Amino acid sequence: MKLMINHQTHYTYSDQACNSIQYIKMTPMSNVHQQVHYWDVSVPGQKEVKADAFNNIWITSSQRQPYQQMTIMAQGIIEMNPHTQFGIDTAINPNLFLQPTANTLCNAEMKDFAKRHVPYLTREHLINLSAAVLQHIPYVPDQTSVQTSAIDAFQHRQGVCQDHSHVFIAMCKYLGLPARYVSGYLFVPNTSHLASHAWAEVFFENTWYCFDTSNQLFALNSHIYVAIGRDYWDVAPVRGIRERGGIESMNSIVQVLAC
Structure with a gap:
């Protein structure tokens, strides 16, 4: 396409x-x-x-x-x-994406939230966690900014794709999973005016999996990559x-x- x-x-x-x-x-x-x-x-x-x-x-x-x-x-x-199902492989060691950043830290409430929805590590539980994050933080534009951290967004309970990605990445890192922030574009048929987009990818069972929490998409059949990093500031x-x-x-x- x-x-x-x-x-x-x-x-x-x-x-x-x-x-x-x-x-x-x-x-x-x-x-x-x-x-x-x-x-x-x-x-x-x-x-x-x-x-x-x-x-x-x-x-x-x-x-x-x-x-x-x-x-x-x-x-x-x-x-x-x-038809792409999995995130792209790069030459970068996935463990680099375990590194904490100021925008992808968890507080005690977030840690409890992650453990509650992921009692043990499976992709299905991670998908459930993504859905729970969206339910906790409904998509509401213009309520956060690029300065908003994962902790701020979780407490504010409103946000956009950047916030969903930061929160999900923070929780996955807490669970011991490398997680990266991806900037790019989303193609939606019959819609011409869109914002640029962001989603998370998690390294699990030697594979990068897409977790587009804002849209609850878990494959890359609508996404275009632009940049990859640990959080928004790496790919701004x-x-x-x-x-x-x-x-x-x-x-x-x-x-x-x-x-």
Whole structure:
């Protein structure tokens, strides 16, 4: 299945900004699940492309001229295998994804929640845990931010795919299972305007399994990989610093269409 993806991120500033550096992870790679036929990331300024510690494609863009608006556009065509059942293998040791991060820690209540729903390790119990997380944290947009940790989201009891992934990853790490955060896109037929997406993958019985808690999907037949990491901050589409600029406003538009 070929998909055309268009991801635009628009920034506006109340005052002139200058001397900015943007770190961009919006470039998918070809693997056994997907073939990238064409991809381009358009961003003002000078660009440098390299790989990060997780082998994600990492663009550094430097903008020296003053500006009050900036647009980053990623677009391309990807052919996805709709029959993929398991997460992709990488050269990275799965045990790296046992490493705790500030956004994927458990408190006592979360540990009890995980043990209650996973009395012993089976994929079925992990699926039950995913369903329980969604029931505990209904999908409600605009109630959390990229700063929200797993503990915060669990206590707040509202969130989005980022929060579901952080909470599920935190609980799986507590249970002794390597778990990773995946950023990407989700294809939903007959829907053109979607947000970029995130889900968790867990290494169990020598296999990476998909756990898309927000949508209760456990296979990759609708997903496109962009980047893999321990949490959101390892795969953030855009991070950066700048001089001046005042108040920043951001608007993002994503289209995922069959072609």
